[in-house]
Amino acid sequence: MTVEAERAAERVARQSYGKLVAFLTARSRDLPAAEDALSQALVDALRVWPERGIPDSPEAWLLVAARRNLMQGVRHRSVRENARPTIALAFEEAEARMNEAAAETFPDERLKMLFVCTHPQIDKSIHTPLMLQVVLGIDAKAIAQAFVVSPAAMGQRLVRAKANIRDSGIGFAIPDRRSLPERLSAVLSAIYAAYGLGWDDLDGADGGRSALSNEAVWLxxxxxxxxxxxxxxxxxLALMLYCEGRRAARRNAEGDYIALDKQSTDRWNAIMLADADALLRKAGAADRFGPFQCMAAIQSVHAARRLTGLTDWDALVTFYDALLMMQPTIGARVGRAAVLGRAKGPKAGLNCLDAMDAKEVRAYQPYWAVRAHLLTEVADYPAAETAYLSAIGLSDSPAVRSFLMRRLTDLRMRAA
Incomplete structure (x- = not known):
């Protein structure tokens, strides 16, 4: 029973962490305390469930336990007396909801939580990491890796941001129309970052991370x-559906990674891609073109291969040029170099890569993978081998490493 209880606790923590924290925070206005209370509830579950059995609604059990932990914290802390009745009343309401029936009866407050994390009083640089941890339950180590900082530094920044939310009395609500655009951009970036972490989990080794893709689409x-x-x-939404529509084709029957331009379009989800096409047309009708529409347009060009049998590389260059005007990120620049190498020749792509800051790309795996491919195309085999080795060493995915190793083997045979 202990093993089953541990698995049940881990499963509900992965699936419901953000939902539970958002619900607790919405009523207590104390994010750090809500997280502490939920963490203690998980510890309690690991102690109680093996003895008494896994409850019918683990999510509800955790919420009630976390509520009790929060109430105990309120009693032990020195707080304003007039705050106690408000907090007590809110959590009595929460417990009543939990005792009604299923955990699904309590509202999902994660969208409000997303906007709390993008409040102007919170440092912009921590918006996305904060949302990734609080709303989707990603640990600080994984976030630090994604943002290329040390786990300790990321942990400290997250702690400060959560304390700022608590101490500043930030309202737990969707912002008004006047302040929505700037806040919305940060929310969308965080949702896409969460999707990207799930998409990058090609091997499925981390079930929690791979499930992030579905969570991001839902949000x-x-x-x-x-x-x-x-x-x-x-x-x-169109951008993520374009990617989801190709998910099944990323691996062949043997489990090997398949590059996008080599994927069989028969394995793409035609219905999902058609939905993405319709969404992109709807977005275009608004005549306000932004970076997410541009990235969706890039994916639409790739998706069109299922209809035409061809990839319009010149169109991709145009869209990447537009994207770089809006968001000159390292990913966009490497992506442009890759498609330019197909549209104008490998030397043109290499010239783009050569113009990038060496310090910025040193640990960026896609840069070395693209560079290795383009160097192979111009028959600079020694430099290509060095680039392949860098790309292999920087990859976290066994499937991608195997794919690159196969290409490296082919390169060595060609150079022999």
Missing amino acids: CRALLSMLPDEPEVIGL
Whole structure:
């Protein structure tokens, strides 16, 4: 029973962490305390469930336990007396909801939590990491890796941001129309970052991370239901559906990684891609073109191969040029170099890569993978081998490493 209880606790923590924290924080206005209370509830579950059995609704059990932990914390801390009745009343309401029936009866407050994390009083540089941890339960180590900082530094920044939310009395609500655009951009970036972490988990070794893709799509759909005419929300959903529509084709029957331009379009999800096409057309009708629409347009060009049998590389260069005007990120620049290498020749792509800051690309795996491919195309085999070795060493995915190793083997045979 102990093993089963541990698995049940881990499963509900992965699936419901953000939902539970958001619900608790919405009523206590104390994010650090809500997280501490939920963490203690998980510890309690690991102690109690093996003895008494796994409850019918583990999510509800955790919420009630976390509520009790929070109430104990309120009693032990020195707080304003007039705050106690408000907090007590809110959590009595929460417990009543939990005792009604299923955990699904309590509202999902994660969208509000997303906007709390993007409040102007919170440092912009921590918006996305904060949302990734608080709303989607990603640990600080994984976030630090994604943002290329030390886990200790990221942990400290997250702690400070959560304390700022608590101490500043930030309202737990969707912002008004006047302040929505700037806040919305940060929310969309965080949702897409979460999707990217799930998408990058090609091997499925981390079930929690791979499930992030579905969570990100759900959050975007929920956001779209509130803001049905926002073109960038529509664009982000289209972008993720384009990617999801190709998910099954990323691996062959033997489990090997397959590059996008080599994927069999028969294995793409035609219905999902058609939905993405329709969403992108709807976003375009708003005549407000933003970066997520642009990235969706890039994916639409790749998706069109299922209809035409060809990839319009010149169109991809145009879209990447537009994207770089809006968001000159390292990913966009490497992506442009890759498509330029197909549209104008490998030397043109290499010239783009050569113009990039060496310090910025030193640990960026896609840069070395693209560079290795382009160097192979111009028959600079020694430099290509060095680039392949860098790309292999920087990859976290066994499937991608195996793919690159096969290419490196082919390169060595060609150079022999």
